Amino acid sequence: MSTSHAHDSSAADAAPALDIDRIRADFPVLARSVHGKPLVYLDNANTSQKPLAVIEATDHFYRTSNANVARAVHALGAEATDAYEATRDKLARFVNAPSRDEIIFTSGTTQATNLVAYSFALPRLVPGDTILVTQMEHHANIVPWQLVCARAGAKLKVAPISQSGELLVDRFVELLTADVKLACVTHVSNVLGTINPIARLARECRRRGIPLLVDGSQAAPHLPIDVRALGCDFYALTGHKxxxxxxxGMLWARREHLEAMPPFFGGGEMIREVRFEGTTFADPPHKFEAGTPNVAGFVGLGAAIDYMDSVGLAAMAAREKALLEHANTALRSVPGLRVIGEAADKVAVISFLIDGVHAHDLATLLDLEGIAVRSGHHCAHPLMQFYGVAATLRASLAFYNTHDEIDALVAAIGRVRKLLA
Ligand SMILES: Cc1ncc(COP(=O)(O)O)c(C=O)c1O
Known part of the structure; x- marks a missing residue:
């Protein structure tokens, strides 16, 4: 894997090798069998597996400290609030946010983009305005913008990509005209693995006074994230990946935006004072966090960040880079296999097609071999339309995967092809 930060690649290269047996022992599910075969889990971009540290943190929370947050003065209420709020500090550090108060807890990226759509974009849009997205976005970074554009009489504009799956940056910049009220770009494509040059895009957006939202769902498991260095306005990520x-999940936003944005969800915990004549609201982040949250989940997310820290992002990146190189070579040895997405800068996510074989058929037969890959449109219809395909197969790797698992995938593809022929 390569990264958009020059220093990260060299850090990754210099990172000590991981003890992979020990790492795999941290993930109980990796030891199971599926259809009588050892599980080979290559669907990490869909959702990653959870280490014991995360499973135990949520279990421990329910066993020892379960209470609602920010409400009760009793001991359990205080413990629950402390454990939950500790994750806000960890996330702030994880993305290098200037302040913990700029971290809004959400249920994932989807809730984060919808929050920005309704609370930030909609009040600003007038007929004739546009929101700029790219051809490679996930539906979570397309549909919310379409919904608010439809309400406001605004339109989406789409920045094109090359056949190799890279954003055409010059075209993106040309499209940053005065009608653009918000630009929305994925940090890493969930289908292609492409890493977008966010810092450069953010500079161009800022120069023109256009806010930039970054969908970090697929970056968070692979790259160090530094919202200050990136220079964007909003950064969304999802915990389960x-x-x-x-x-x-989380939305980070610049403080000035959070202060200007009206609340989107109303209810308990987001208020200062409620009167029937009118309600005043809490300061960010609580203004955007109505109702009882997924307390145990956020305690678990804190444990996930601690776990990633303990393994080391550089060591994870180095391992994924080696896995990607191996997968690229091994998959390309399969006759008739075409890789979709060949960006120079990409993470270990590989979409591919095989001549004469339907992606769903192949994925179904691979499942019988214990191999979990995803087939389908990957919630990226417009990207499938660009490539003129209905579906791809996608092998998405995590640092706990092995060269042997990639070889098992390639061998199983060979067997399945013979069966289908
Ligand atoms: C690039 C990208 N954006 C957004 C999402 C949506 O994440 P969630 O469903 O966790 O909100 C995903 C999940 O597949 C994704 O890959």
Missing amino acids: MFGPTGT
Whole structure:
């Protein structure tokens, strides 16, 4: 894997090798069998597996400290609030946010982009305005913008990509005209693995006074994230792809935006005072966090960040880089296999097609061999339309995968092809 930060690649190269047996022992599910075969889990971009540290942190929370947060003065209420709020500090450090108060807990990236759509974009849009996205976005970074554009009489504009799956940066910059009220770009493509040059895009957006939202869902498990260095306005991520529990995620936003944005969800915990004549709201981040959150989930997300820290992002990156190189070579040895997405700067996510074989058929037969890959449109219809395909197969790797698992995938593809022929 290579990264968008020059220093990261060299750090990754210099990182000590991981003790992979010990790492795999941290993930109980990796030891199971599927259809009588050892599980080969290559669907990490869909959701990652969870280490014992995360499983135990959520279990421990429910066993010892379960209470609602920010409400009760009793001991359990205080412990729950401390454990939950500690994750805000960890996330702030994880993305190098200037302040913990700029971290809004969400259920994932989808809730984060919708929050920005309704609370930031919609009040600013007038007929004739546009929101700029790219051809490689996930539906979570397309549909919320379409919904608010439809309400406001605004339109989406789409920055094109090359056949190799790289954003055409010059075209993106040309499209940054005065009608653009927000630009929305994924940090890493969930289908292609492409790493977008966010710092450069952010500079161009800022020069023109256009806010930039970055979908970091697929970056968070692979790259160090530094929102200050990136220079964007909003950064969204989802916990379940970075070894944390489902139903957890984050929106980071510049303080000035959070102060200007009205609340989107109303209810308990987001208020200062409620009167029937009118309600005043809490300061960010609580203004955007109505209702009882996924407390145990966020405790688990904190444990996931600690776990990633303990393994070391550089060591994870170095291992993924080696896995990607091996997978590239091994998969390309398969006759008739075409890789979709050949960006120079990419993470260990490989989409591919095989002549004469339907992606779903292949994925179904691979499952019988214990191999979990994803087939389908990957919530990226417009990207599939660009490549003129209905579906791809996707092998997405995590640092706990092995060369042997990649070889098992390639061998199983060979067997399955013979069967289908
Ligand atoms: C690039 C990208 N953006 C957004 C999402 C949505 O994440 P979530 O469903 O956790 O909100 C995903 C998940 O597949 C993704 O890969």
